[in-house]
Amino acid sequence: MFESLDDPVDVLTSFVDGAMRPLRFRWQGRVVPISKVTGQWNRREGQSVMRYFAVQGPNQETYELCFDPRGPRWILNRAWSGPG
Amino acid sequence: MILLVDMDAFFASVEQAYHPHLRGKAVIVCGDPSRRGVVTAASYEARPFGVRAGMPTAEAKRLCPDAEFVEGSPRKYVEKSLELLELFLTYTPDVEPFSVDEAFLDLGKLGARGATREAAIAMAREIQQRITDEHGLSASIGIGPNKLIAKMASGVNKPRGLTPLDEEEFRRLFWPMDVQELWGVGPKMSEHLKRMGIATVGDLGRAAESQLEQSFGLIGPHLRNAAWGRDQTPVIPYHEGVDPKSMGHEVTLPEDCREDAFLEGTLLRLSDQVARRLRGDGFVSRTLTLKLRDFRFRTITRQRALTVAVDDHLAIFEVVRSLWRANWKGEPLRLLGVSAGALEHKGEGEQGELFSTDDRKKTLQAALDQVRDKLGEASVVPAGSLMHRGTSGHVPFGAMKRKDPGSLSREARKEPGKP
Numbered sequence A: 001m002f003e004s005l006d007d008p009v010d011v012l013t014s015f016v017d018g019a020m021r022p023l024r025f026r027w028q029g030r031v032v033p034i035s036k037v038t039g040q041w042n043r044r045e046g047q048s049v050m051r052y053f054a055v056q057g058p059n060q061e062t063y064e065l066c067f068d069p070r071g072p073r074w075i076l077n078r079a080w081s082g083p084g
Numbered sequence B: 001m002i003l004l005v006d007m008d009a010f011f012a013s014v015e016q017a018y019h020p021h022l023r024g025k026a027v028i029v030c031g032d033p034s035r036r037g038v039v040t041a042a043s044y045e046a047r048p049f050g051v052r053a054g055m056p057t058a059e060a061k062r063l064c065p066d067a068e069f070v071e072g073s074p075r076k077y078v079e080k081s082l083e084l085l086e087l088f089l090t091y092t093p094d095v096e097p098f099s100v101d102e103a104f105l106d107l108g109k110l111g112a113r114g115a116t117r118e119a120a121i122a123m124a125r126e127i128q129q130r131i132t133d134e135h136g137l138s139a140s141i142g143i144g145p146n147k148l149i150a151k152m153a154s155g156v157n158k159p160r161g162l163t164p165l166d167e168e169e170f171r172r173l174f175w176p177m178d179v180q181e182l183w184g185v186g187p188k189m190s191e192h193l194k195r196m197g198i199a200t201v202g203d204l205g206r207a208a209e210s211q212l213e214q215s216f217g218l219i220g221p222h223l224r225n226a227a228w229g230r231d232q233t234p235v236i237p238y239h240e241g242v243d244p245k246s247m248g249h250e251v252t253l254p255e256d257c258r259e260d261a262f263l264e265g266t267l268l269r270l271s272d273q274v275a276r277r278l279r280g281d282g283f284v285s286r287t288l289t290l291k292l293r294d295f296r297f298r299t300i301t302r303q304r305a306l307t308v309a310v311d312d313h314l315a316i317f318e319v320v321r322s323l324w325r326a327n328w329k330g331e332p333l334r335l336l337g338v339s340a341g342a343l344e345h346k347g348e349g350e351q352g353e354l355f356s357t358d359d360r361k362k363t364l365q366a367a368l369d370q371v372r373d374k375l376g377e378a379s380v381v382p383a384g385s386l387m388h389r390g391t392s393g394h395v396p397f398g399a400m401k402r403k404d405p406g407s408l409s410r411e412a413r414k415e416p417g418k419p
Helices: B012-019 B057-063 B076-091 B117-137 B147-154 B167-174 B186-197 B202-208 B209-216 B218-228 B260-281 B313-329 B359-375 B410-414
Strands: A001-017 A019-025 A031-033 A036-045 A048-056 A062-068 A073-080 B002-008 B029-032 B040-041 B070-071 B093-099 B102-108 B137-144 B160-166 B246-257 B283-294 B299-310 B333-345
Touching: A001 A062, A001 B070, A019 A062, A019 A073, A019 B147, A031 B137, A031 B209, A036 B076, A036 B260, A036 B313, A048 B002, B002 B076, B002 B117, B002 B147, B012 B029, B012 B040, B029 B057, B040 B057, B057 B070, B076 B093, B076 B117, B117 B137, B117 B160, B137 B147, B147 B160, B160 B260, B160 B410, B167 B202, B186 B209, B202 B218, B209 B218, B218 B359, B246 B260, B260 B283, B260 B313, B260 B359, B283 B313, B299 B333, B313 B333
Parallel strands: B029 B070, B137 B160
Antiparallel strands: A001 A019, A001 A073, A019 A031, A036 A048, A048 A062, A062 A073, B002 B102, B002 B137, B029 B040, B093 B102, B246 B333, B283 B299, B283 B333
């Protein structure tokens, strides 16, 4: 099931040709390398654009990260914690 | 020829595309799964269990306990919908988004490339393939000589269906079916038609036009034409735009509720959301509708036409509250909704007041809108809309987590309307 977290996380991020891409993040004392960005979308909060990324970890587990430019800061919104 | 591209189980499929571990599993998209609400969408894997959109989440959990319940993200689906629109526009400029997961494509101006049934089928196949390859999603496509047939054909074979129909094939397929299968015929109209002895689409096609006109007025003859598969409605391209007919918001309450202050606060919040959308898109409304659903799932809607068009939350709230007070009998409520209809562009037909007494109010409203445009919806809200129980879910837009609702001032509690 998906677990709602809203945990602040440190994310190593690349900016290439104007495109932003999370590469790995530190969560609960471990580093999770991102093997694939599976989806991307934005949401406006006033003038700020929150950038969301659905990403896959090394064991096919998935997460949703959000970049909030008002911090700027990264938030881990959701993580899939296994079946049921 | 016209295509209707209908995305299969769209919200659930987007979740499956974005979260590969969900692929092949029963996925149910809903509100916060830990709270009460309704199913927004169910993947095809969940449907054999009887799970349908609109059903209470608790019932879906009972029917399909092993499903993945995923909280929906409207922005995610809207953005995907816009990406799909871009794909459709590579085939024809005449694309009419019909809903977040459906679009009409008019191939009429493409000459030989879109004129024949074979050409339309080939194009539809290519579109289906690109939707799968580029977005990891699937769509069913209906093909017809008009919007009505394309729309009804799209539902014939799902998921991943491709159904071309001409008028004759349409009649052969749909005439034996229940009249409610016809696009535009809802449950109430269907009941009415059945009382007239019209049970199938074919019965409707054979009915006397005068009889239909007598019962349904101007739309009577349109209904009969629709039963014959005839429809003149043009595809209105995306770039020309279509004004919305109404704007509304509704909320399923976390638990059945009969507390005055809580319900009024919720109505104020909904009125505020509707007013913000009206002003944001430059509309005013002349008809307001209140929707109530009680703990027995009985739904009533009550409407009031206004002599003066409105777009501010207090004016909307006052009308909605008076409708509520006149119609609520004290039974526990499950759902509240507010919607604004009979929309007009702001400024259109407005009677200017020679000596306006509410200029200050308008200036204040504009200033508050600017604050929210800049800082977000939760930055300024009517105080009365915070008069809820101590759960953060009741805070407008869910953006501000307040753990201590008792910290609201006494004044705020007394004056629900004040921003």
